[in-house]
Structure formats: C-alpha cells, structure tokens
Amino acid sequence: MSDDDYVYDEESGEWLSAPELAQRRSTSAQVEVRDSVGNLLSDGDQVTLIKDLDVKGAGQTLKRGTLIKSIRLTGDAQEIDCKFDGIKGLVLRAEFVRKR
Template sequence: MLPDDGDDYVYDEASGEWVPAGEAGAEGSDAVEVRDAVGNLLADGDQVTLIKDLKVKGAGQTLKRGTLIKAIRLTGDPQEIDCRYDGIKGLVLRAEFVRKR
C-alpha cells in the first residue's frame, strides 16, 4: 500500500516496495564508469582522441592516431563508446583506444 504522507514515491520492482523518489535514483542507479586509456572518467558529450590507428570494419577506411572524435555517448558497457565520424555510421570504439581531450 502506498504511504500517504505527501511525498512522491516510486515503485521499486526489484524489492516490490514503494520507496521515496529521492532514494530510488540513488539505490538503483546503473551508471557505469567508463574510463579511457589513461584512466580519465568519460561522460556523454566528451571529446576524445584516438591513441592508435584503427581499421574500421565495414567502412573500408582507417582512423589515424590523433583523430578527434566529438560528442561521444556512453553505451552502458564499460568498454565501449558510441560516436559519430564523417562517413561512418554506427561507430563504436573501445575505451582502451581513446584518450579524453
């Protein structure tokens, strides 16, 4: 039963209970820490630089060391980042091959 004290509550499916909205975000956060090759923490929208030449499968081209990749997105996997680059759709890079700019 939902408590009636005026606060906002969210149903937590894992525990099967109603919890205050402020606590639900703190406990159930599935935020994955993604770190680059030198240990810097990456976030959505960061710019990264490649630290080695990478052959892109399916695109028929090689991204050279030092290439700047803008506006990355985290995928939820601590080893992969989603990014855009001219002429390559759906580019996913391993975090071990980039350095935060």
C-alpha cells in the first residue's frame, strides 16, 4: 500500500485507510432515535401515543393509544415526522410514543 491510501483523522488523531475513515464518518452521522421505553425507531415503523397530545394549529387532541403508521426520522434524536388524517405536517416528540 502507498501513503496515499491513508488519511489522518483529526477527531481520533489516527491514520486510517480511506474506506475505514468513510465508514466511521457514515456511522457517526446516523442519529439513533429511541421511543419512551428505549426501543430503537426506524423509518416506516408504527408507533402508539402514550399520552393525550394537543395539536397546535389543528384544534384537535390526539388521544392516548392512537396508532400512527409509517413514521419518518428527521435527523433530530427527539423528533419524528408522521402523517395523520386531518393533520398536515405532524411532528411528534419520541418521548411521547412507543413502538408497536
């Protein structure tokens, strides 16, 4: 191997191969989103609300036990994007849901 195949990683202070450095950066960029009991959430999961939530701007309350289908992760560790009938652009905090 030549010296061109290794890259200095400023975060760890180590010389790493280019593919290894790319893998470390991609895994560190992913955010883990966990529900109220610690289950790992991913895109497309179904969740259930664990408490009644007033939806600002919609004049509506989502009741405890409501099933939300097909969530999307937003990149924030505490927010998930969802669709629900009659509410456009619904974003929920992960601490108020449980994976189904």
